[in-house]
Amino acid sequence: MKHISFSTFFFPLKRNLSALLLCLSLVSNLAWAQFKVEVSGVGLTQVPIAIASFKGEETAPQKTSAILSADLERSGQFRVVPNLGLSLDELSRPDHATLRQKNADALVAGSATRLADGRYEIRARLWDVVSGQERGDYRETVAAADLRLSAHRLADWVYERLTGEKGAFATRIAYITKTSNKYNLWIADSDGENAQSALSSAEPIISPAWSPKGTQLAYVSFESRKPVIYVHELATGKRRVMANFRGSNSAPSWSPDSSSLLATLSRDGGSQLYQIDVASGEAKRLTQNSGIDTEPSYSQDGSKIYFVSDRGGSPQIYRMNANGSGVERVTFSGSYNISPALSPDGRWLTYISRVGGQFKVQVLNLSTGQASAITETSADERPSFAPNSKLIVYATVLQGREALMTSTLDGKIKAKLAGQSGDIREPAWGPYR
């Protein structure tokens, strides 16, 4: 991956490490990193953590310590102390005094050992460098093909130990690429790596939506010369047509109990919201008006549906009860607010606003009603939350190319996800596995 130069951002970091908490902008300069983390904003409180190269990982297919470091940095909660050259594993007695001099507050060291059957045993230990105490041990045995997954699980473990919150690194992201005239639906790790194609098609694919258990995707495919909703089981590749009514079938999203999909159908004229029973395929109409209703999604408890409607003259976000009653408007400022996604903890709504001809990711605090734009880009699309509600993934255009980004909810830490070549769009963050 081509390294994007942000040389000006390095200056404050190199001049004075303590300036980190106040510096305006910096980019990770870790040479192995296949992603770029951009940090901006004042008053960041990040845990400085030392991560030793794992013993034995140089001969393993994946570098556990590199994946762990990248995950922790991308979360915005950690700063990996660079270039320590530590030669440690989980059984070592680390020199805490020296680590404290390097401003590290925590340390992870471990090993990756190939077993006789080809699997790997991953062991790690976490230390609190400030107190010099051990904070826990991690151990699992995995197939070589799951070494990345194992590293993400280890990152979740470290994240939870040090922040008290559940990590979401061992999750998956679905996205679509377009290369010349070929479209692919990919399932990748939460860092964009390890992508596997679930579907390739000569016609567009849009709107992938994860089932609550993460085993199936619903999506819209145009392979029969019109938008049709499919449900696709990832492990087997088995899929079936879920909605192919007369007209367009689009914008699928799952009910929390996986028994039905919300979707936009035009079978009765206009784009209106329907609930489709997954077992029978029967569609029940939820909205009745002459305008556009689309992009429906349930709240986590299934009691509310958030959606977009132009019933007020311009596209705005609304919510209603699951049976279609009690419609209330959610967004009021601006003339174009679309693509709502509710955070799993129910506290935030992210969506896209057109502001002065630019399309930007917004984050709305549902208890205060305060919304803010969190990006500097101008063609943002389709934001969705990580299952721990701490990061947002969205599509945008960077230097003329489509790209996927993650951002913290305050917009201060962003990372461009690794991905396939060509245009990359339509991200959807999957549930916990």
Added chain:
Amino acid sequence: MIKRSLGILALTAFLTACSSGVKLNEVPVEDKNASAATAPADPNAASSPVSSAAQSNVASVVGGRAGAQGVAPAGVNVVYFEYDSFALLPEARAVLERNAAHLQANKQFKVQLEGHTDERGGREYNLALGQKRAETVRRALTLLGVSDAQLEAVSFGKEKPSAQGADEAAFAKNRRVEIKY
């Protein structure tokens, strides 16, 4: 002949109604393809489940492609729209009349009216905007005497631009409904 004249009168009224922003009554559409939703399995589905020791495994599938449904009349079979608008422009009339005559003479033909938008904005909202354009054309053809059973209004949103580029010239070419046989 009388029927056709009435159709043109109706279309004129329709064009006027559209451009003056008067809302038309919703045309109820019988759902003839409802049974398709319960189609048990897609022919492209992979038949053999893939099992693997790895928990990260994803099986790969190749999507299919549909064929044509009739023979198009000679000439341009595309209707263009202004930005953020669903109103038929005066130049749409010749295209619609030619296609209406062709469809009435060939009642076995079925067409898809494919709505498209320019690239600005979200994919799903653009899909709904393209649908609105396609349905405007469907109503116009119905008023010209075409059987509704020959027409399906669908949308591609911004997924299939006919012109590349991010300028108004490209946008104008992309805001369209294609009459596809």
